[in-house]
Amino acid sequence: MNSSLAEEALEVANVLRESIAAAGGVGLLRRAVADPDVRAEAEALVDAVGLWDIAPLGDPLELEVAAAACQAAGFYALPYPVAERMARSATADATALVSATPIALVAHGDLPLRWTGVDLDGRMHRLDFPGHAALGTKLAPFAVEMATEPTGERALASAALGMTLQSWWLLGLLEHAVGDTVKYTGEREQFGRRLIALQGVGFQLADMAVAVEGLGELGKYTLWRLATAGADALVDAVALRAAAQSAAATVLRGAHQLHGAMGFTDEVDVSWLSRSSQMVRRLPEGAHATAGRLVRLIDSHGWSDFGHAEKTAVPRAAEGVRYA
16 A cells, blocks of 8 residues: 555645645634634635646545645635535535534535535435524534435445545644644743653653554545445545544644643634534534444444455556555
């Protein structure tokens, strides 16, 4: 298995990340919470990269580009539905992960986009925005209630894609949280010693870094499964989502602990990153529900492909997929 993304994907991600950094980084999120119209600036940054023309399920390289772009957007918690737009169905501008209930909370659902929804079982839903104001809460500043109605269509690959791209978005956010925590503990002194020199702090930082590294490797494997198995990769996407939720708990808990009280203030990026992660981590299902779903999927469909992948690997030139 090749553990690196394509050069084209990395280039697109670097351009997007640099553009967001130049526009203020997490500061763009701060401004958008105060004034939701600032989201138009975030949209313009993504438009400039030309991401809306790609079809992630139609081409392995474009799938890598989509994942890398979501990772770059997540690094700064860009206030715009990048993953949802790249996971869009054929009849929509954006497709959100929703629960199979009459009402769903959708981040940025008030934007002028044609929305559809897909639940984690792969059932498609029509989404209707009744015009209510966004919740505007600390943990869901851009969330709006949308009415859902099943269409009767099944789209397992769309559900798998949505979960995968959201997990890559969360991966970028967690990378930023780890980096900021390493920097903070390297600068902060306690009892005449830098925090990072304390053994317990070093162990905690190592746990955080390992969680992110493991999530990144599983994310690459899941891209390979999506590119080669399509709808059959649903169990792998659920596994990636469960891993992302677990990694987020490890990383953000550690980031808050090591920042101390500062980690809960608006002055530090970690606080904004942690809040921005909440909807992705908890909706449409939280960690416990996702873990239960994964167990049921493995029980009903098996997970033999995970061990079978290397045995049936096909040369890249023949298959056209990087992760073989």
